Amino acid sequence: WAAEEYYEGAPLAQVLKSRSPLNTLQALELGIKISEALAHAHGKGVAHGLLTTESVSVLGSLAVKVADFQILYAMAPAGTRDARYCAPEILSGEAPSPQSDIFSLGVILYELMTGRRPFTAEQAMDIALDRNYEAPAAPADLNAHVPPLLNSVILKALKPRPASRYETASDLLSELLLCRSSIVRSLNRERFQEQSMALKPSIPPPARAADPPPPPPRDRDLSLDDLGKSLDLDGDMDTGQYRKRQIFAIAAVAILIATFAGIGGFLFRSCGGIRDNLGTGESGVVQVPNVVNLDETEAKFKLGHADLKTEIEKVYSADVPEGLVIRQDPPAGKKVKVGRTVKLIVSLGDQELVVRDLRKMPLREAEQLAKDMGFRVEVEREYSESVALDHVVDQLPKPGEKSSAGKLIKLFVSNGPEPREIDMPDLIGKNINDVHRILAENGIPYGDIKSVPTNAYDVGVVVSQSILPGTRVNTKSMGDVQIFVAEPAAGGAGGVSPDDDPFYDGDNAADSKLKKKNMNVTVTQDGSEVVVEVVDRNGRSEAYRGRHNGGETVPLSLEGRGDVFVKVFINGRLEQQVKF
Template sequence: MAKQILAERYELIERIGDGGMAAVYRAHDQLLDRYVAVKILHPQFANDEEFIVRFKKEAQGAAKLSHVNIVNIYDVGEWEGKHFIVMEYVEGETLKNKIQREGQLSIRDVLDISGQICEALEHAHSHNLIHCDIKPHNILLKPNGQVKVADFGIARAASSSTMTYSGNVVGSVHYISPEQAQGNAITPKSDIYSLGVVIYEMLTGQVPFKGENVVSIALKHLQEMPAPIHELRPDVPPVVEAIVLKAMEKDPAKRFSSTQMILDIHKAQKMLFSEDEAADDPYATKILPRGQINELAAAERVPTTAGHSENSFLKSKKFIAILIVILLLGFLTGAFLSFGKFWSNAQVVVPNVVGQSQEAAKNILTSKNLRVQVTENYDADVPEGFVISQTPAAGETVKEDRLVTIYVSKGGEKISVPDVTGLTKEEAANQLSKAGLKVGDISEEFSDKPAGTVLRQSPNAGDKLEKGKSVDLIVSKGQEVKKSGVPDVIGDSLGSAKEIIQKMGFSVGSVTEQESDRPSGTVLSQSPQPASEAAEKSAINLVVAKQRTVKNSTKEPEPNNGSAGKDLSVGKKSN
């Protein structure tokens, strides 16, 4: 359907995804001049009235959601028998792609991604909408780290990766909750279980339950406990493993609500990473550990009478004053780090370093008495080592020593080229598109393979290629047909003509007769014509002479009416 106009508004540009229920296209909204993603229902569901009603109702429900971590739905409709949903186009990759590429994700990334997914679920659950199919394939990751949850409230079509009961699709089998596997009522806690499975996969690089078929996997969700995360990955902190275990409780009543899970994720982040960040920044605001407070108290304590406890100093005005001073110093140094010299009136206009090399950008910024922090991102449009963007933006006026973050390109993201040999051109294009690549030049050559089959590819399978780049294909034209010159048998007898034709590697096709004055059986004409070229072993059709049929005729005698010998001419009378 690429290059078609849908609903007289959406120009379909390229197919970017395909599933059991629908195909997804990148499209241009000609009315609002923006790129969108258009999901078009597969034709086999077009006549399923119950499915269409549910499709529209749930899509309209999802359209009511508005959250930074949810893919926005813009439009739902039907055009020329095609049911479609128009949604926000998100550049980036799926969480599944990231897991497949990196295997086990860092603890920091796992908590960050999980927290954003949970924020999206909390918003949806507060609007009485349950996702029903949380899995890494439906989680989109933007290059800046923002998470977008897709496919809210859309029932999934039956396939090898889904479970169906009474015609109702209830989720992808590796990620479904026990109540979904039993065909019971689905609640917001079902989404929490699926999220627990996703976190398990991010931490370990594998799903918790595997089996030979969907039924065996579903039974494991009901009856078995997954392999402990710490056995598969010893560096996972107990607090993180505890979050996964609670999310994956068999009993929905024992699981988190989305709000509770957000709080526990934030607690884990503070417990694991707040001290690391403070250690990296000697000027940042810090919480003074209890041990250091006690040391300060002991150093400042004066002799007291025997009845006073150590806590008396901790409650004294002197201790409170010391603590306030320490916290104030921390605040001031933190402010200095973030916004420059807190007490200074000296200001600097931030220079523009976008497009500069990393070293050049650092030199320019430090020469203006600004500090530099470097963050690396993939960007195929900016050469590796050069600045993509900056914060604060160029032209802003800030205080001296302000921290400026520059985002430096790591070049285009490298992708492992899939093996598309043996596939048809269409199948190869689909596989490459799914991998983030596209088809380049296509050349053809003769082979024993069916016409249209991919014989070779460049780059080869397994090679690393920048995302969005092209893979050239060599495609079969089918077997080569050898041709020979057609012999001239016109004028030969039929027997002689047949012998010549067969000796030349051809076969005799149809033989038809035509009346002629030539001797019977003489070849009058042939097809293909003499001296032309035809495929070897192809048939030559002949037309041969047939004796004319002679009709018998007798001449009837003229009637004798007594006028024979007489001059029948009439003379002119003379006056």
């Protein structure tokens, strides 16, 4: 069981049966009171869950009580809830939220203004299941007394997607208060005109064949006085007293008209008849209002109220719900001439795109193609044994799936094979094309290829490498291996003489002479392996190999025939080259 406050009042459903539809101002006042109650509850973190005309009671002076917060929702099985007032997400099984309450209030506002609900129970279920959604008839089409702004406010509250409705009940309340102010201003203008007409002398109308048809009925005697009375509206003030007040009011109006006519004529002559708009202080100039994030209809109404025209351009947007203004030009706050056109960029909502296959493409090409399709791109690196370095391994969304323009597409890009420890392969004597393949297969990084002039090797063959073959290396931390490739060497001016060719295989006497050299190698790191390689006319040979600690000096006695080149490797890396 549950206990609630006792109060005297009639359910809104009963009031609507006996008096539906109410006049516009009465109906709007009830909607404002319900919005105030919801805004207060939402501020405390409480959503109603199942707001209907049965859970709203009307007291005297148009006061309302909103009851059954969470009670009807919790106690009523899903199949027994009144679907005509339920937001689509509630019918789909989601928990109540401020947006679901705003939808239910939109249904009540629609019913207050038109005397009927926007959806049948069957239509409500179709909306919840994303089947055959058809927007309800505009309230203004069913009740000519509903002004454009109020019409758009109600339709926005009834949007099927929660993100397209008002974000909070306070936002909806602000719009309803603006609608009430607009209606009150309109009523005051009408009454002023009627009282002004009563002061004019009665002039017999010219003879005519027949009387014109009577004017359309007014909005059931739309009256500001109704706001201060209870719903029975039976009380009337004393007729004689009312008559005296009416005569006094007419006389006062006459004096005001005469006074303002004189002042107005003076101002019109002084200012050339040009008015100052929206408090800008400049004649014929208005300040552009902010309409970003408003519904297109609301934006047009707001700009039209400021004497500005509109031009609409619609674009797809993954971030802004359909029908809302994304941006405006001129921007809000800018002063422009009356009648200026404001361009509005309005969202068409998400645009579904079919994702292309970007796998195995080079990263730069795949990125550009994804951006051309309208996606944002995020790159994540991973190792791959089968996909080349800097090529796309995989992607999300997958090829053929649908996504929206502006959404993120994630590219998984190859970093090459996973790092591992290997023995440095012997590349000397191999063609450079084969060397590229060997290095790629083993995940060995390498820098620029350097050329060595020599006639001892064919062009394009590797003659030297900066890491000694057989050295144990980690492919991630080893750094680049330096590769030296043979290029033609010609004797004479500008060429390379046989004496400067470390690989020259000559047979003259000078080349056969044995040469000797003593040198020292200093070690800086404990446990370092020192390997010394000699290249002379007889080819390549290992002259020394040993391990030493930091600070030790290794004495070397070296010899060779012809031009002798000495290469010193420490821990597999070329550290020193000497020619003698």
